Amino acid sequence: MDLSALEAAAREVMEPSAYDYYAGGAETETTLRENVTAWERWRLRPHVLRNVADVTTATSLLGSPVTTPVGVAPAAYQQLAHPEGEAATARGCAAAGALMTVSTLATVSLEDVAAAAPDAPRWFQLYVFTDRGYAGELVERAVTAGYRAIILTVDTPMLGRRWRDERNGFALRDGMRMANVPLDASTGGDIGRGSGLAALFAEHDRGLTFDDVGWLRARAGAVPIVLKGVLRGDDARRGVDAGAAGIWVSNHGGRQLDRAVPTATALGEVADAVGDDAEIVVDGGVRRGVDVLTALALGARGVFVARPALWGLATGGAAGVREVLTGLTDDLAHAAALAGVPDVREVPRDLVTPA
Numbered sequence: 224m225d226l227s228a229l230e231a232a233a234r235e236v237m238e239p240s241a242y243d244y245y246a247g248g249a250e251t252e253t254t255l256r257e258n259v260t261a262w263e264r265w266r267l268r269p270h271v272l273r274n275v276a277d278v279t280t281a282t283s284l285l286g287s288p289v290t291t292p293v294g295v296a297p298a299a300y301q302q303l304a305h306p307e308g309e310a311a312t313a314r315g316c317a318a319a320g321a322l323m324t325v326s327t328l329a330t331v332s333l334e335d336v337a338a339a340a341p342d343a344p345r346w347f348q349l350y351v352f353t354d355r356g357y358a359g360e361l362v363e364r365a366v367t368a369g370y371r372a373i374i375l376t377v378d379t380p381m382l383g384r385r386w387r388d389e390r391n392g393f394a395l396r397d398g399m400r401m402a403n404v405p406l407d408a409s410t411g412g413d414i415g416r417g418s419g420l421a422a423l424f425a426e427h428d429r430g431l432t433f434d435d436v437g438w439l440r441a442r443a444g445a446v447p448i449v450l451k452g453v454l455r456g457d458d459a460r461r462g463v464d465a466g467a468a469g470i471w472v473s474n475h476g477g478r479q480l481d482r483a484v485p486t487a488t489a490l491g492e493v494a495d496a497v498g499d500d501a502e503i504v505v506d507g508g509v510r511r512g513v514d515v516l517t518a519l520a521l522g523a524r525g526v527f528v529a530r531p532a533l534w535g536l537a538t539g540g541a542a543g544v545r546e547v548l549t550g551l552t553d554d555l556a557h558a559a560a561l562a563g564v565p566d567v568r569e570v571p572r573d574l575v576t577p578a
């Protein structure tokens with residue numbers, strides 16, 4: 224599937240500042256670009272004569288069965304793409320048998336997203352504000368609403384500097400709100416200085432450490448914790464030792480620290496450090512089935528996309544999200560067959576080599 228054509232179509236139907244908010248990254252956007260090209264620096268070493276008559280893409284993510292290892296990463300403000308926002312994304316994911324991660328900064332409440340696709344597996348992404356009581360409440364709401372993991376984003380002690388948004392004076396449209404956070408509508412939309420996202424992240428807890436994983440575990444009970452935004456093996460190991468059941472290799476789609484390493488470069492080191500002690504998932508610049516196959520070979524169990532799903536949402540609502548996910552999954556199955564891999568849960572590490 225050609226996701227660049229889909230992005231071009233989404234750009235046609237979106238407001239320019241909303242498109243830039245989705246498409247853009249931090250500062251010079253070096254990491255944003257390299258996330259895509261770093262996957263292209265791996266080559267596949269295909270097996271032959273392996274009976275690929277039936278390639279299966281089914282797997283499980285932290286115990287939840289899914290039809291595909293491709294899932295949707297958390298992305299804020301989905302009503303910028305479609306009036307139904309995160310509820311449409313939830314239905315698209317459910318139709319594709321894919322896992323959805325819902326952002327703290329969703330424009331539909333986490334309960335309403337759950338109600339849109341009640342039987343599908345979902346994870347909740349958490350930002351922890353200095354008001355810990357509020358973060359604790361969000362976790363309890365997510366657990367009650369049936370979310371199956373809490374994804375603690377750890378690469379955002381403060382917001383990255385997004386030059387496009389600064390230039391555009393990006394703001395949420397009237398009537399759109401962050402449905403999970405206690406900001407009133409009058410300040411809830413302006414990403415410019417002094418209000419909205421900037422104000423929200425001024426309240427973000429910059430003092431978080433690995434010790435806080437224990438606090439979160441206590442709040443989440445039996446629901447597992449995943450640390451999202453890890454790019455180093457040593458940090459991954461500390462996270463697992465602190466109680467995380469999963470490590471999400473990510474640089475926030477190049478939106479936080481510009482010049483952070485691309486995830487295709489970081490993934491192998493993290494997988495080596497963690498071994499079988501936790502599940503590893505990855506996102507960032509994944510645009511093709513061969514990217515997904517490469518990520519699975521490098522040690523990921525799940526592979527997530529944000530922008531491709533947003534382009535699908537903007538152009539086709541729930542059906543658009545479903546088409547992106549089934550398209551990537553079909554491409555994965557096709558690549559796996561050509562590479563002699565009948566089961567995506569068993570992609571050998573030596574299937575890939577640096578170009």
Ligand SMILES: Cc1cc2nc3c(=O)[nH]c(=O)nc-3n(C[C@H](O)[C@H](O)[C@H](O)COP(=O)(O)O)c2cc1C
Binds near residue numbers: 527
């Ligand atoms: C528009 C947009 C909003 C995002 N919002 C969040 C968010 O609220 N929380 C979070 O943890 N990550 C957020 N991310 C980062 C994504 O979860 C993910 O790490 C990254 O975008 C994946 O790369 P890709 O967009 O190249 O697929 C956002 C990304 C985009 C593009």
